[in-house]
Amino acid sequence: MLDGVMRRLIDPPLDRMGRALAGRGVTADAVTLTGLAFGLIAAGLIALGWPGLALVPLLASRLADGLDGAVARAGRKTDFGGYLDVISDFLFYGAVPLGFVVMDPANGIAGAFLLLSFYFNGATFLGFAILAERCRMETTARGAKSLYFTGGLLEGTETIAFFVALCLWPGAFAPLAWGFGALCFVTAISRVLLARKVFPNG
Template identity: 45%
Template sequence: MFDAALRHIINPPLNMLGARLAAIGVSANSVTLTGFVVGLLAVPCIIYESYLLALILIVVNRLLDGLDGAVARQSLLTDFGGYLDIVCDFIFYGAIVFAFSFASQGNAQAASFLIFSFIGTTSTFLTYAIMAEKHKITTDIRGLKSLYYLGGLTEGAETIATFVLFCLFPQFFVQIALIFGAMCWITTGTRIYAAWVTFKRKG
């Protein structure tokens, strides 16, 4: 919901740093993979309840996730780079929630519900992008991307805000996860409706 608005704030410093990294030969894919590894390091931290360290790793992961696109825009945007970025993002999102299911047995059902909810948001996001490419529908509202980004109530900014809340208030994981999971289903529903409106007359 807030991703497009936040782009105007975060893109200028990211683009500046991205230009410097590209100038010394750092590739966007290497930034993506580094961020992915850093993000996965948060998993054992969460399992062993080192929530502050996990929070730091999550924030670094997200900074690198924004930086890889900035590097790519200064060098070369590739289909594989866009593919790798999305795959790493979705695995990271699921891994963080999965880790909280191990941190406390009481988290397991809420974590399962949230991962189930992620299936709705990710599948509607990706299938819309496939159809948008088929019909040559484009947008740059979230910056120059390798594929169509369909918005919703729960996007990247809201997901990361939720992960921050998980780390700051782990005792309320269940409540936060259930609320965010419900919001994800609202996003899923609105994306299905958007697809129906957009594609119903396109064959």
Template identity: 45%
Template sequence: MLDKWTTPLIQPALKLTALWLKRHGIKPNQVTITGFLIGMIALPLLASEYYSLALLLILGNRIMDGLDGALARLASPSDAGGFLDITLDFIFYSGIVLGFALAAPAKNAVAACVLIFSFMGTGASFLAYAIMAEKHQLPDPNFKHKSLYYLGGLAEGTETIFLFILFCLLPGYFPQLALGFAAICMLTAALRVWSGYHSIDQAEKGKLKDSIT
């Protein structure tokens, strides 16, 4: 929900950094993979309850995630790079939640399972719509710079980053925060399924009507 406002604010800084990286021969996929590895190091730190250090790595991962796209756009974004980026993002998101579950299984495990379940809803509806949107050439005016189509929702990248920050700053409240965000994710998934279905259905009916006439 907040991505449409936060993205324009951070793009200038990302572009300047991406220009520097390009001049030094750094490739987008190198940034993607490095950012993913940085993010994954946060998992054992979370499990060991080193929340401040983990937060630094989580933020580092998110910065790298923005940089790889900015760097790719200086040339020409590739489908392979977009696939790699989004796949590693979903693994990273679930990995962070797993880290908190391992830190305090008795207290956090159930809430972590519910949150990952809700992530499956937002992720599946996102990716399934991306496939069909590409097939039917459905426009997405809010996120033209993305490699994959986005269908808006209440829980997007910005909200998830804020959630992870709160997790690290307030680890004792992980169950409450996780369950609250899971509810938002489930509502987001429901909205995406409803709006995505109707968008694709209308596109199919429009093509059928054109073929008949």
């Protein structure tokens, strides 16, 4: 819901940083993998019981996630780069909840529900992107992307804020996970309804 607003705020400084990195020979794929590494380090720190410390690599991971696209725009965009970006995001989004479940197995049921909601939401997102590509649909509402990005109640900005809240208040993981997971289902179902409207004839 907030990604479109955030892109307008963060794209100009990210583009400047992206041009500087590309000028030094840094590739977008290297930035993507660096971001993924930071994200997995954050998940590992959470699993070890240090969610507060995990905030630093978690936020560094999301900075890299925004920066890889800026580097690609300043250098060379590739289909594989877009693919790598998406799968890295999905791995990160799954690793953080897993970290909280490992940290405290009492979080297991709420964590499983949260991951189920991510799985369903991700499936609707990717499925819509595939059909949009087939229909040659384009949008730049959330920046230039390799895939068609549909909006929703919950997007990347809200998910990052949710992860930060979990790190700050790990004892509230279960109610936060149930609530955010429910909103993910709302987002996913609304995307299914949108797909039914946009792609009525298959």
